Amino acid sequence: MRADAVRNRRLLLEAAAAELAEHGTEVSIARIAARAGVGKGTVFRHFATKEQLVTAIFGDQLDRLAARGENLLGHADSGQALLEFMAGAVELQVADRSFCQAVTVDLRRDPQLRAASDRLVAAAESLTARARADGAARDDITGHDIVLLINAVAQATAPLGDAVPGLWRRYLGLIFDGLRPMAARPLPVPAPGSLAPP
Template sequence: MRADAVRNRRLLLDAAAAELAEHGTEVSIARIAARAGIGKGTVFRHFATKEQLLLAIFSDQLDGLSATGEALLQRPVPADALLEFMAAAVELQLADRSLCQAVTAAMRREPVVRAAGDRLVAVAEALTARARQAGEVRDDVTGADIVLLINAVMQGTAPVSDTAPGLWRRYLSMIFDGLRPEAARPLPVPAPQSLAPALAPGRAL
């Protein structure tokens, strides 16, 4: 892809993500194009449909979260890094619930979303493994567990996020305390082997 095409695609994705977060999924392609400083024709040269644009934005956001997690692997305290990753994921979902709702089950089966989801789960597992090895979380917690628990915090607090925007931190702290090994008891069933159907924000990551 030529440098100008790469630049236009980046401008488009950033503009579309901002417009969707501010105005929801009904925002027009014309408005997105205007914010990006490009023509509508350029939008459709990159994405034939609005659904394809939504998929690209969602995949881009998942990859951004994966990059955040990879950077956190360098933090000296593994449990702190894992908690910060979980907090970043909840914040991402709550900031753009309209996109979360737009990514349907059919969309989640798209290869680009599946690949981004797989990368995210791998990063979650790497962060969790560090915390397990350091004895900072229970030894039966997996990256898949972490992704589902992130979704639990988001879903549980979304109905009151407008009136109590920081309440999710309370429940994330409660959940994270439950991951610590001090009072761990055997779990009744194992962790899931795959999260493919669940990887979409709002349903969520």
């Protein structure tokens, strides 16, 4: 790829990430192109559809979250590591309007996103397994549970997020206390085995 094409692609991805974070998945290609300082034709030379562009952004976000989880595996306190992983993931979703929207659409059928999602769940499972082994998390909690709970906190607080910044921290604290083994009761339904779409 020529140097100018590489530069345009980088500018496009940066502009798209910023526009999606601010305005959600409904943002127009024209707006993304304008922010990147390129024409709409340049966007479509790099990404045949808007969905491909969103997939590239979303895949990068999942990879960054997975990498953060993998780095936290070296943390001395397994409970704190799990909490920091969850907090970082919720914070990303709260700051980026497109993230929760992208989770709910059919983009996860894309092989690149499926691989990134699997890596994220594996990181969550490794952190959760350490916390379970150390007695910092209840025995019946899985990595899939953690990923779903992260989404739950972000989506539950989204309507009040602008009015009450940081509100998500309150509900993450409540949920994390529920993950602790003290006074845990059996859960009525088992954890999901996979987050893949049907």
